[in-house]
Amino acid sequence: MKRVIVVFFSLCLLSGCWDRRELKELGIVSAMGIDRNPDTGEILFTSQVVNPSVLKPEGGSGSPVKIITSTGDTVYKAIRNVNQEFDRNNFYAHNKVIVIGEQLAKEGILPILDAITRGKESRGYVWICIAKGMQASTILNQNQQGIEQVPANYLESLHENQKLNFDVTVIQLNDFYKKSLSLGTNPVIGVLEMSENPSSNGSKTETVQQVKLTGGAVVKGDKLVGYLNEKEARGYNWIIGEVNSGILTLPSKLEENKLVSVEIRKTKSKIKPDIKGGKISFAIEIKTSAILVEQQGAGTFKTRKEQYDYLNHIEKGLEKLIEEEVLNVVEKAQQDYQTDIFGFGTHLNKKDPKIWKDVKDQWLEDQFQNATVNVKVQADIGARELLKEPLKSKD
CATH class of the missing domain: 3.30.300.210 (Nutrient germinant receptor protein C, domain 3)
Structure with a gap:
């Protein structure tokens, strides 16, 4: 009888998954962009959220991603303000790329990443890159010309293809921290820019805007100070052994x-x-x-x-x-x-x-x-x- 009572009270102490998050309630973020709003001075946060109804096997209409923008006095506040205008709770564990606008990168990158890395959902292998001469939101809003339906997967593939192309530099979050916090070395970050490429549409050839990974962004401490062109990026890769x-x-x-x-x-x-x-x-x-x-x-x-x-x-x-x-x-x-x-x-x-x-x-x-x-x-x-x-x- 005593055993029965013990088992009963033990079962009462067991709880369910009180903090579980249903998949249908989440917005799976695949890429994020962080800028300084030139008009207000606030942080402008852009998230690229996967639209599962379009990507399901039977297919669906519309864009495979939703672009959500929000603002705030700080990065974390801007991230939290997404909930005021989006019907899903954003989930960042599957984020692949962090794009930082040029102007904000010149002010300092470590404070930008602080709010992201403090969260338990962040991953150390996410790619970091700079939007050269433009806002990060411009990159995330651009339709890609690749095979991938999700633009973030396209950006991720550009970074992973660096092993086949030594004209560019790439870096992940963990390596950026390691180099930027060291006295003996400074990081070089991947660069995304817009390029114009010809595109054939039947008998007609048009010029289209395309996101391109090129060269490298030079960082001193944690501030963007300039760029390397593709030839200079190649020289850099020769030195550090990334060829x-x-x-x-x-x-x-x-x-x-x-x-x-x-x-x-x-x-x-x-x-x-x-x-x-x-x-x-x-x-x-x-x-x-x-x-x-x-x-x-x-x-x-x-x-x-x-x-x-x-x-x-x-x-x-x-x-x-x-x-x-x-x-x-x-x-x-x-x-x-x-x-x-x-x-x-x-x-x-x-x-x-x-x-x-x-x-x-x-x-x-x-x-x-x-x-x-x-x-x-x-x-x-x-x-x-x-x-x-x-x-x-x-x-």
Whole structure:
């Protein structure tokens, strides 16, 4: 009998899911944009909410997402004010991209992210990017030209495709915090901008606006200070070792005004600090392997030596190109932005913590700007693809 009574009272103490949230009551946010309202100075929050009725297997009419905007004195207040004009309670655990307007990014990014990361629903692997020259709301309201129905999935794919394209930089929330809160390095963020592309509609060709991921946004501390173009972003990626794949073009030796294309397959980079006579310098060593994937010029190799001489010519050209791109972006970071985006300070701290302790407070204002940087590149292009001679006419 006592056991029955104990079991009864135990069952009474058990509760149901008091804080459960029904799916039909939630608004699944797939992307968010944060801006400064130029008219009122308030925070303008834009959320892209998935419309499940359109995405269901049997299909539906209308847009696959709803764009909801709200304002507030702070980011969190703007987020909460969404409930005043939207019939769902927004759920942010599946958010894929955070887009920050250029003007607000110049004021400081960490305060913007504070309200988002304090919430339990935030994820550390969400992509962060800057809307170049425009409001983030413009990006989220733009219809995409890709296959994905949900625009946020399109933006996510652009970031994930960086492994195939080293002309851009990307960063996730966790890595942004790690770099922006460190004294020895500063982050570079992905950049979204609008580009005009031709689009064919039957016999008619039109120009359409398209969102494009390009270059990189340079951050000093947590404030946007400028941008890297695609060539500079490539140099940045060479230095930090974020080159997994990409295509480079070089002049062909076979025929004047013709090009060859090489595909980068594998790259390793090292940053080595050196201290001599109180002066700090850095050596950047880059090793890369590539294959020849295209030759515009036509010609014939009479001997195997001619083939390998040509291969060596392309390798030397590739090494020179990489060196130029690296030195170009280093100069821009040192002179234009005074921002250590390469982690030179972090490497110096690892090698000689005592020296780093002495210079860290004036690192960006003095030592980083004046540090000498030497670059050594070793390129290897597989010979097997080279043995296939370029196609040429028999005439």
